Amino acid sequence: MVTASSTAYGVAAATPDPEIPMLTIEDLGILRSVDDSPGGGVVVTITPTYSGCPAMREISADVQARLRRAGFERVTVATQLAPPWSTDWITAEGHRKLAEAGIAPPSAAPSRTGPIPVTLGHPASPPCPRCDSPDTRLTAQFSATACKSLHRCDACGEPFEAVKAL
Amino acid sequence: MGTDHDNPYDLLAEDHDEGQRWAFGTGFTDPLAGIDTSVPDGLDAGALARYSLALGDDALIYSHRLQQWVAGLPELEEETAVANIALDLLGQARMLLARAGGILGQTEDQLAFFREEKEFRNVRLAEHADRDFAELVVRLLMFSAWRLALFEALSSAADPVLAAIAAKGVNELAYHRDYAASWVVRLGDGTDLSHAKTQAALDTLWPLLAELFRPDPDAFAAVDPGGFDAVLDTVFAAAGLDRPTTAALAPDTSGRAGRDGVHTEAMGYILAELQSVARAYPDATW
Numbered sequence: 105m106v107t108a109s110s111t112a113y114g115v116a117a118a119t120p121d122p123e124i125p126m127l128t129i130e131d132l133g134i135l136r137s138v139d140d141s142p143g144g145g146v147v148v149t150i151t152p153t154y155s156g157c158p159a160m161r162e163i164s165a166d167v168q169a170r171l172r173r174a175g176f177e178r179v180t181v182a183t184q185l186a187p188p189w190s191t192d193w194i195t196a197e198g199h200r201k202l203a204e205a206g207i208a209p210p211s212a213a214p215s216r217t218g219p220i221p222v223t224l225g226h227p228a229s230p231p232c233p234r235c236d237s238p239d240t241r242l243t244a245q246f247s248a249t250a251c252k253s254l255h256r257c258d259a260c261g262e263p264f265e266a267v268k269a270l
Numbered sequence: 271m272g273t274d275h276d277n278p279y280d281l282l283a284e285d286h287d288e289g290q291r292w293a294f295g296t297g298f299t300d301p302l303a304g305i306d307t308s309v310p311d312g313l314d315a316g317a318l319a320r321y322s323l324a325l326g327d328d329a330l331i332y333s334h335r336l337q338q339w340v341a342g343l344p345e346l347e348e349e350t351a352v353a354n355i356a357l358d359l360l361g362q363a364r365m366l367l368a369r370a371g372g373i374l375g376q377t378e379d380q381l382a383f384f385r386e387e388k389e390f391r392n393v394r395l396a397e398h399a400d401r402d403f404a405e406l407v408v409r410l411l412m413f414s415a416w417r418l419a420l421f422e423a424l425s426s427a428a429d430p431v432l433a434a435i436a437a438k439g440v441n442e443l444a445y446h447r448d449y450a451a452s453w454v455v456r457l458g459d460g461t462d463l464s465h466a467k468t469q470a471a472l473d474t475l476w477p478l479l480a481e482l483f484r485p486d487p488d489a490f491a492a493v494d495p496g497g498f499d500a501v502l503d504t505v506f507a508a509a510g511l512d513r514p515t516t517a518a519l520a521p522d523t524s525g526r527a528g529r530d531g532v533h534t535e536a537m538g539y540i541l542a543e544l545q546s547v548a549r550a551y552p553d554a555t556w
Contacts, residue, residue, distance in 0.1 A: 147304070149304065152361070152438070154357075154358055154361060154442060155358055155361030155362045155364075155365060155435075155438055155439055155442060156357040156358050156359070156360045156361025156362070156364070157361065158357070161299050164299060180304070181303065181304070182303060182304020182305070183301065183302060183303050183304050183305055184304070184305070185305065185365075185431075185434035185435060185437075185438050186430070186433070186434035186437060186438075187437070188434070188437045188438040188440075188441070189438075190441065213441075216440070219419070219422065219497055220418065220422070220440070220444045222415075222447065222448060222451050222501050222504055222505060223448045223451075223452075224448075224451055224452055224455055224504075224505065224508050225452060225455075243347065244347035244350065244351065245347075245351055245445070245449050245452075246347070246350045246351040246353075246354045246355075246449075247350060248350065249354075250354040250357060250358060254347070268445070270441040270442075270444075270445065
């Protein structure tokens with residue numbers, strides 16, 4: 105049976121991320137669920153990447169606008185904090201699109217059991233998304249957005265961004 | 271859609287259609303929208319509100335101090351780093367103030383912009399004005415190492431909302447702490463001048479540390495001082511810095527400190543700047 109929410113899921117899932125528009129919110133693992141609301145309409149549940157991510161409100165507005173255009177009149181966007189988002193929520197398709205856009209996809213997020221040990225010095229730098237060389241270095245721990253770091257490839261000389269593994 | 275271009279101020283309106291935004295982050299929505307914020311049976315709602323407010327105030331005031339550095343940092347890379355750390359803390363502040371405000375019947379904006387100095391419950395370390403970059407990174411190391419340990423403990427707190435906010439913040443704080451730690455090592459283990467400035471920063475800030483470990487009857491979790499000391503000692507050893515012996519900044523004569531609304535002189539100036547626009551235009555929306 106085709107329910108309202110299953111159609112709505114496809115519409116919501118195709119919403120592009122405002123900061124990395126080549127990826128959808130489904131690719132990024134931001135979209136948690138789309139459900140039929142008991143009183144009619146649909147409830148879209150999203151999760152923030154970072155506590156202060158300014159894109160969350162934009163994503164919420166975009167999802168509502170897309171669903172309204174698709175004929176859903178009553179749309180509620182809800183937040184879900186637990187379990188917290190990590191880069192492990194980015195799908196395989198998300199990884200592929202990031203690399204295609206010249207952004208190094210994240211490695212597996214560090215597992216968190218017990219106190220988190222302090223890391224001195226810089227974390228490992230990912231392979232270059234343009235030439236695949238492993239000969240890269242971190243130039244800044246933060247880039248234009250909180251979720252990315254800045255690197256340089258010593259083989260091809262190009263700077264590139266990487267999604268931080270968190 | 272064409273008429274929007276005739277008046278760019280239309281685009282500033284709270285709700286506009288996709289593709290018509292003028293900037294990210296305009297307009298605000300409840301950061302806890304759709305989350306079940308009922309207080310579980312058996313929990314002291316008053317203590318939960320006071321504690322959420324205290325942790326929210328730490329983040330709000332600390333974030334403001336970091337924002338004041340933006341456009342004054344030594345390199346572009348540090349501009350983006352400090353701005354992003356300030357943004358993370360502001361996000362934590364919004365969720366915590368919303369948690370407290372939901373119980374107290376106030377909005378996050380009312381709590382941020384319309385309380386007086388004595389009603390703010392942040393620790394005094396959060397309000398310190400860093401005099402140089404060494405103080406910025408040393409203070410951030412102390413604050414984020416403590417807050418990370420606290421948020422790890424709070425991730426299993428009895429209140430599921432507070433626990434989720436804390437669990438969300440753990441990854442962010444781990445990154446802040448490691449950013450600060452790597453700079454403390456570079457400066458402490460750098461030139462004679464950078465070493466001297468970093469040791470001086472540590473000696474200056476050390477008196478503000480003890481307050482973080484004062485017993486708090488409202489607390490939902492506590493930091494193990496041994497684990498915290500081990501983190502700092504690891505960094506100090508790599509940086510060649512000496513653990514200071516300066517005395518703690520005492521509470522006032524009644525035994526009150528930041529959590530009780532007793533602040534340093536710096537706090538009034540922070541609030542004057544932070545609250546001026548909201549108080550001048552109390553009906554404004556953003």
